[in-house]
Every structure is written in C-alpha cells, then in structure tokens.
Amino acid sequence: MLVKVAVGLIMRNDQVFIALRDSTKHQGGLWEFPGGKVESGESVELALSRELEEECGIQVSACEHFETIAHDYGDKQVELVFYKVTEFSGEPHGKENQEVRWVSLSQLHEFAFPEANVPIVEALTSK
Numbered sequence: 001m002l003v004k005v006a007v008g009l010i011m012r013n014d015q016v017f018i019a020l021r022d023s024t025k026h027q028g029g030l031w032e033f034p035g036g037k038v039e040s041g042e043s044v045e046l047a048l049s050r051e052l053e054e055e056c057g058i059q060v061s062a063c064e065h066f067e068t069i070a071h072d073y074g075d076k077q078v079e080l081v082f083y084k085v086t087e088f089s090g091e092p093h094g095k096e097n098q099e100v101r102w103v104s105l106s107q108l109h110e111f112a113f114p115e116a117n118v119p120i121v122e123a124l125t126s127k
C-alpha cells in the first residue's frame, strides 16, 4: 500500500514548527512536520491546506515544493511531498491537542523524526 502524504514545513525566520506524533499512530512518539494523507481526487496542495487547517489551525496562502521522498517502512510505503509554507494566516498550534514546538533549524537534529524525514532535516539544516 503506497500512501501519498502532503507535509508542511511551516517556517518563521530561522524556526520551523514541529509536532509530536501520537504514540498510537504509525511512527508514533516521534516528531513530525504537520500534514497528512492526500484524499482521492484531491490535489497535493489542497491536501496540504486542509491538513494544516485541521492539525494546526492555519490557512496557507503561499507554499513552494521543497522535496519529495519515497520511503518503505516495511509495514507501509509512503510518498511524502514536502512543501515550505512561506505565508499563512492564523497562529500554528496543536489543534488536535498534540505537543508542538517552534524549533531553530540549528537545533532540529536534537529531535527524533521518522526515518523518511532524515534527508529533509539534513537539507533544512545545511541550507
């Protein structure tokens, strides 16, 4: 089963917004960039806007594709489409009561992310 996922790198100055995945979920207990599955008939960008509204309570007004990563977890295959969210309204928060943090890019490596995110953390911190 291949799952397509829209993921938002919500940026403000040199910080990025991250959330803790619920321990009951796939890759639970690890930090993530907010986002979720693209529904059938939905564009990836629409999925991004919908998920960031549902999970963080923000309205995306501008985003740019950053990187797409395919990863096989063994129990699940994902295609993660990462966008830099460069303009938004509203203040990002844990709308689903998830723990959230604004983290400086220089400190991002201190947080444990799912395996598929490793190249993204690398790219964000080396640019």
Ligand SMILES: Nc1nc2c([nH]c(=O)n2[C@@H]2O[C@H](COP(=O)(O)OP(=O)(O)OP(=O)(O)O)[C@@H](O)[C@H]2O)c(=O)[nH]1
Binding pocket: 003, 005, 006, 007, 025, 026, 027, 031, 032, 033, 034, 035, 036, 037, 051, 076, 078, 080, 114, 115, 116, 117
């Ligand atoms: N949102 C998000 N998902 C990620 C990241 N990295 C990563 O491997 N994933 C994987 O992408 C898949 C789908 O993401 P998701 O669980 O957020 O999907 P969703 O919001 O639609 O969740 P739901 O099933 O509770 O409705 C999960 O298997 C998750 O482990 C990431 O940085 N952010």
Ligand SMILES: [Mg+2]
Binding pocket: 034, 035, 036, 037, 051, 055
């Ligand atoms: Mg999600």
